[in-house]
Amino acid sequence: MPQIDPSLSITIIGGGIGGLVLALQLHFDGYTFDSSRELKAIGKGINLQPSAILVLRNLGLLPALEAIGVKTSELRYYNKYGQYVVSEARG
Numbered sequence: 001m002p003q004i005d006p007s008l009s010i011t012i013i014g015g016g017i018g019g020l021v022l023a024l025q026l027h028f029d030g031y032t033f034d035s036s037r038e039l040k041a042i043g044k045g046i047n048l049q050p051s052a053i054l055v056l057r058n059l060g061l062l063p064a065l066e067a068i069g070v071k072t073s074e075l076r077y078y079n080k081y082g083q084y085v086v087s088e089a090r091g
Contacts (some may be wrong), residue, residue: 017052
């Protein structure tokens, strides 16, 4: 386990996969931290790339992810005006 420096101040900005995994690792290493008191919805979901899935699998979280997640079947791209551009099958 790494040496914990009590004077160290760590700020995690964002609750995407990177921020969540970092918070989990810091917690595992023994750090404690305050979290935001307000949670705001800003999107429709989190799309996890294969490298992020690998990290979650290695942390032992894949069964929990599969229980609550929805596998992507299609990826669609739209321009800034909301007009459809192209799609790709996923799975």
